[in-house]
Amino acid sequence: MHRAPQLTLPRGSKYLQSTWEKAYQDHRKKVRDAQPLVDTRAPLCLRHLHLNIKKLKLEEERLSVIDRDNYLLLEKMSCIMRTRAQTDNRNDYTHKRGNREQERHRVQRKNKIILGRITDSEPLYQARKWQEDWARTEKYQDTRMKHHGRQQTCKGKRN
Numbered sequence: 001m002h003r004a005p006q007l008t009l010p011r012g013s014k015y016l017q018s019t020w021e022k023a024y025q026d027h028r029k030k031v032r033d034a035q036p037l038v039d040t041r042a043p044l045c046l047r048h049l050h051l052n053i054k055k056l057k058l059e060e061e062r063l064s065v066i067d068r069d070n071y072l073l074l075e076k077m078s079c080i081m082r083t084r085a086q087t088d089n090r091n092d093y094t095h096k097r098g099n100r101e102q103e104r105h106r107v108q109r110k111n112k113i114i115l116g117r118i119t120d121s122e123p124l125y126q127a128r129k130w131q132e133d134w135a136r137t138e139k140y141q142d143t144r145m146k147h148h149g150r151q152q153t154c155k156g157k158r159n
Helices: 014-033 053-082 093-120 127-148
Strands: none
Touching: none
């Protein structure tokens, strides 16, 4: 025989007991049917944040450069395989020292020619003419001082 759960509350009357049991049963039903109030679902997925287009573009460019370099290497290797595969690296280090000496002598000759041109050329500045002009200017100033006595400034005031 199934009995309803006995409450630990004291019974004052059957009516009060049935009211408490009904309230308890309603409470249990509400607890059983309760929906969660906290949203525990995964957050929204925004595709533009997960898909980095610039990074993908840079990666694609890097891979295209690698493919192009691989193609060039393959072309060079096939050319080597078709020909007799002779190397073209020659060590001509002995000639480089002589070339440096010849270049140094050539530069020295050019420098001597330029030095000769500079020393043979006439100066553009005529210092003698400048000195004559200055002497004439001083002579004019002395003559003016003798005749006028005092010198006048630009505004006409006397010193």
